[in-house]
Amino acid sequence: MTNQIPEARIGSIGGSNRWGQPFPGVLGRDDIRVIERYSAIDTPFGQVGPFKLIEVCGESVLHVRMHGMYLEDRVVPPWVAAKGVAWVFQQAGARYVFGDGSVGGIQDFQGNPLEPWSAVVMSDYKRSGMLIPNSIPPAGISRTNKAFYHRMAAPFCSCLRQKLVEAARQQPEFRVVQDGGIYLCTGWGEFESVFEIDKAREEGCTIVGQTIAYEAIALREIAADGGEPIHFAAMCVVSNNAENGGVWIGDSPDAMRKFYEQCPLPTSRAVIGAIDSLIREGIDGCLCGNFAITGFGIFPHEDA
Numbered sequence: 001m002t003n004q005i006p007e008a009r010i011g012s013i014g015g016s017n018r019w020g021q022p023f024p025g026v027l028g029r030d031d032i033r034v035i036e037r038y039s040a041i042d043t044p045f046g047q048v049g050p051f052k053l054i055e056v057c058g059e060s061v062l063h064v065r066m067h068g069m070y071l072e073d074r075v076v077p078p079w080v081a082a083k084g085v086a087w088v089f090q091q092a093g094a095r096y097v098f099g100d101g102s103v104g105g106i107q108d109f110q111g112n113p114l115e116p117w118s119a120v121v122m123s124d125y126k127r128s129g130m131l132i133p134n135s136i137p138p139a140g141i142s143r144t145n146k147a148f149y150h151r152m153a154a155p156f157c158s159c160l161r162q163k164l165v166e167a168a169r170q171q172p173e174f175r176v177v178q179d180g181g182i183y184l185c186t187g188w189g190e191f192e193s194v195f196e197i198d199k200a201r202e203e204g205c206t207i208v209g210q211t212i213a214y215e216a217i218a219l220r221e222i223a224a225d226g227g228e229p230i231h232f233a234a235m236c237v238v239s240n241n242a243e244n245g246g247v248w249i250g251d252s253p254d255a256m257r258k259f260y261e262q263c264p265l266p267t268s269r270a271v272i273g274a275i276d277s278l279i280r281e282g283i284d285g286c287l288c289g290n291f292a293i294t295g296f297g298i299f300p301h302e303d304a
């Protein structure tokens with residue numbers, strides 16, 4: 001166990017659909033092994049972790065459990081943990097990050113309910129109307145921080161998304177794998193009301209979760225300050241029907257527990273499949289490097 005941040009070109013942010021089993025142990029593969037474990041890592045945004053350095057196809061992958069939020073004695077808000085995890089990946093030199101999470105299903109492209117065990121590789125997000133504190137700490141930030149404003153078009157890398165879609169479609173446990181959709185990111189600590197889900201459906205949202213939009217923002221922001229983009233894509237698996245006024249999840253009293261015990265295996269296989277494809281083939285043609293803001297000048301004028 002160490003706190004020194006290792007070098008890793010590839011990052012993995014585990015979510016709740018991988019929190020019910022050991023990773024990568026659930027895969028039972030001798031060729032994927034843990035090289036080093038890292039407890040909570042100190043960052044400018046507080047502690048996040050724990051991390052593991054994993055060897056996949058001969059390459060180091062830095063993995064963090066449950067969005068980096070679940071420390072030994074406390075839980076960190078997801079919008080704070082996202083900043084810390086992004087900072088760790090920046091220090092590690094990560095260029096590619098895969099994420100995943102379990103979500104409520106709102107609707108598919110036809111407006112039909114998106115049932116549990118549907119996988120979605122989303123293409124965009126919407127934050128809920130509630131105001132979540134942004135990344136800026138109360139004391140402000142340095143005026144030399146180039147990431148004070150950053151564009152959020154195409155928040156998920158089209159190339160990494162395609163790799164996740166292809167790998168997820170190899171997993172028979174998933175009822176369907178949807179390529180694209182809108183991730184509604186709400187606050188945390190409670191789920192949504194029926195009215196809120198009705199409104200989200202009217203607006204065209206696909207799934208609802210509470211973490212991954214913050215990670216997309218944090219990774220782009222920290223890349224904007226540091227230079228090269230960090231390519232990010234995530235896959236979500238529907239664990240419940242969201243609050244639609246009907247059944248939340250199945251009619252078995254332990255349906256939720258079973259989901260979280262069973263979901264880590266196909267999710268881990270899909271993420272490792274996408275990582276394997278990245279290592280073998282690389283990526284070509286995404287837009288991730290197109291959103292840096294340049295030519296903006298230096299403002300405000302001191303006498304404005």
Ligand SMILES: [Zn+2]
Pocket residue numbers: 157158159160231232286287288289
């Ligand atoms: Zn990209």
